Amino acid sequence: MLHGLPWIPTRRKRILRALEMARVQPGEVVFDLGAGDGRVLIAAARECEARAVGVEISPLHCAVAWIRTRLSGVGGRVQIRLGDYHKADLRQADVVFAYLTRREAPRLAPILQTQLRPGARVVTISFDFPGWRPEAFDHENLIFLYVMPPTPGDIGALLGGESPVP
Secondary structure, three states, rough: OOOOOOOOOOOOHHHHHHHHHHOOOOOEEEEEEOOOOHHHHHHHHHHHOOOOEEEEOOHHHHHHHHHHHHHHHOOEEEEEOOOHHOOOOOOOEEEEOOOOOOHHHHHHHHHHHOOOOOOOOOOOEEEOOOOOOOOOOOOOOEEEEEEEEOEEEOOOHHHHHEEEEE
């Protein structure tokens, strides 16, 4: 890890399930915040025929992601941006993918609320947004789907109990 949060690769099964939950359509723009090695970008471009934009703070991971997207044949539909996702311009996003920590949620939520247009989807793995009720939740894979603007509430309201995320 050079900067930011530690890199934890997302399993392909989770990526595909997250893209399915978000109902990514051909030509839509998918942003991956903290893109790591580019595996989400590759899946979005290859499986959904989406345009994918990765925002990654680590120069090493940016280079790896760039190489992987080119070798996988989807480089023409993928952009890798070196930078802090807190400062990224997300206004063109139809879908935002994030595998971060719950500690990041309070910093990220106002950015998403300000920049994303109504109907844009946010899919998160392993963390929820306090005060936002997900539209869908995959308990097995711990994937949360939100549609902007978010519905007030929390995951407990959806499940009829408490949040599964500590």
